[in-house]
Every structure is written in structure tokens, then in C-alpha cells.
Amino acid sequence: MTAATAQIAFRYRPQDSATGVTRTTAKRLAEALGVDETQVIHLALHELATKVLPQYQADEGALTKTQLSHIQKSAPKAKGGRIRSSLFDIESS
Numbered sequence: 001m002t003a004a005t006a007q008i009a010f011r012y013r014p015q016d017s018a019t020g021v022t023r024t025t026a027k028r029l030a031e032a033l034g035v036d037e038t039q040v041i042h043l044a045l046h047e048l049a050t051k052v053l054p055q056y057q058a059d060e061g062a063l064t065k066t067q068l069s070h071i072q073k074s075a076p077k078a079k080g081g082r083i084r085s086s087l088f089d090i091e092s093s
């Protein structure tokens with residue numbers, strides 16, 4: 001991808017809304033953050049990407065019955081009704 005094709009046209013909105021901001025707002029953000037307007041756009045897109053897009057690679061889906069069976073056979077059997085250990089640190093008072 002060349003530099004010319006890697007760019008897009010960006011138009012500010014005539015008024016601030018849930019779907020866009022004015023240039024005045026972008027300038028205020030840039031000033032408050034100590035960056036330029038382009039960096040404000042990159043920061044906003046990065047924040048949106050981390051909120052919307054998965055931050056991990058997709059796995060192969062649910063475990064098969066064979067896999068679940070193997071795990072159940074490999075897991076230690078519970079003895080009695082008391083919890084002897086936990087994955088969580090529980091402080092007793």
C-alpha cells in the first residue's frame with residue numbers, strides 16, 4: 001500500500017454528536033492532551049479498537065465431548081464436602 005492510498009479524507013462534523021466532533025472540539029482535545037489533531041484521531045481510534053475488537057486470537061471453539069471427558073478423568077476427585085484449596089486467595093478474619 002503506498003502512502004497516497006493509505007490515507008483517507010477526514011471531515012469534521014458541523015456540531016458535536018455521538019457520531020462525530022467539530023474541529024473546535026478536536027483542537028481542545030489536542031491542547032488538553034498536548035498532541036496534535038492527527039494524534040487525537042489516532043488515540044480515539046485506538047481506544048475504540050480496544051473496546052470493540054477482540055484483544056486475543058480466536059480459539060478453536062467449544063471443547064468436544066472427548067476433550068471434556070479426558071479433562072474429567074484427569075481431574076482429581078473431590079473427597080468430602082470441605083474446600084481444602086482454592087484458586088483464589090481467601091483471607092480468614
